[in-house]
Amino acid sequence: MQRTVYVADDVPTNIELVEAVFRNDPDIIIKKAGDGKELLESIEKNGTPDLIVLDLMMPVMDGFDVLRRLKNIREKNYFPIIVLSALTDKQSIINALNLGADDYVTKPFFVEELKARVYNMLKLKERDEFLNSSLDVMESNLLEKLQMLEYTQLEIIIRLGKASEFRDDETGRHIERIADYVNLIAEEIGMNHEQSMMMRYASPMHDVGKIGIPDGVLLKPGKLTDDEFKIIKLHTIIGGKILSGTTLPLLELAKEIALSHHERWDGTGYPLGLKGSDIPISGRIVTVTDVFDALTSDRIYKAAWPIEKALDYIKEQRERQFDPEIVDAFFNRVDNIIQIKKAKADVSSVKPIVQQIIDGDVSIEELVERWR
Template identity: 45%
Template structure:
């Protein structure tokens, strides 16, 4: 354990350091100048401070005040050593953070007893800190395991819906990464960006409840068939709603509202503008762009420029203008995502992208 010794007298410093050598597992760091000692404390944390009161430029009370302002030094024991035994001085020292006092001339037995007591206090503090750090690490480990299982469940749910849809696993990975990019460019918190990345693949989970003759129909749907197809938004919401998981809660939100349009002409609720959850407004842009630029058994892929023009033309009507602008803000990153996750990649590899 390290003891910081501060006294403007070299004789006093030498005496205190010699006494500290008698304490097992104890080393000392000494300074004649309190300002230099403070500078050292900015990067280092002693286990105990022994500081004289009467010193030029900065007395012991001012040193303690500034020492206690350092975030990592607020709980470290401080012993003030002084020839002044006035009660008022002691009160002042206690107010700024001193823990105990020694009066000069220092009595060897009293010094060793008080120092050992302060070091014992600090040792217990460190044990508690280490215990707290260990508990925090264990909690983070357990939380990470839960998150990993949750992510696996989400991906398997998304893949279950995908297996009944002509869209590919690469599609949901691309649109999820597009969604995160939009969230990033909207300056949303990192945690929200990650949640959108993980929740976006669940946007079409409700398609598991759509009959094959409608879901897989190569041609245009009839009015009645399209009415049934539109129910996948509410079905997806019903599948995911009520979960304790924030990610699944966002997934339910996205599943229900990603077909809403900014002007209110979408479904299933006909929401307008900011009444549509932001997560769903983000996913709407990402999903449509990838659907347009991807080849399907029933259509050819649009070229990039045509798809971008479609987004721009739909800005303020189909799409939230802020989300469109955020998507186009760093378009080189959009192209990089599109190139990274190709249709012919293995689904397992694609799902690992999360």
């Protein structure tokens, strides 16, 4: 490895002497400076060296001043400094060492001694560099793993989402819109960035329990009987079951939402009939956005409401079905919400793929080919 060694001395023959010591080492590149100012300027221009051999008595700026000025730089990016000086008095030696000189050699010096001290110091520097670069490698490794972790958590949502898609007619778009609305409202009520993102990622799983509802109930075009409605309500606790038994914060939150997004502020919701602030805030947010989006979307059993009518309903249900604070936050951001609704509109009311096969809309062979 090539090493840049500065020699700072106002006497050219002194520099030549040091140069002579390393003439046979192709890895040592000697740079020269006639005084402290010249040295600092050259370092500023060419970057930090691997080592400095520093005279103390120099014109313009002396060695003590150089040591003072390099202190901060060397704390961050260490390189050794060997003082090579004709000053042999106690005070000079102590001053230089106290200012951070790593070594103090007096002139006249043994060529071989200087050589050995320089190589020892470069070895120390190498160790420092090795540790530092190991730290860098580890840090980027850690960052990569953290990104992978976030990505892997999202994979859970995506897989569960894709699994649900096969069960009812809600396409991914309803889920996308809910995530956007929820993120907006979370921000609006003062959640920090991380909390809002968690809400965004957890909310798409609120209806995952529908995977467990029988087709006869889930896909029924007409009005449900009382018993069928009881079964539909189960999707909250089935969702809670599917998302239970975890220590991942994202899934904890998703479970809370699945369980609580049909509770009502006035206590008449399900499955537990919780009331007011006993309902988790996450569920109170999702319920408003879920109702808004469901009302304004086509469903097997009903046509979409106009947006204005849905907004009236939400206002009317303030403090009944919905937490008043969340309703207020919803209306503070209602322009953005309507924008999302329009930008991410359903392409068409899509039937579950298996229903399409049963109905003959698509052949099995075509499907196999398409997904091959």
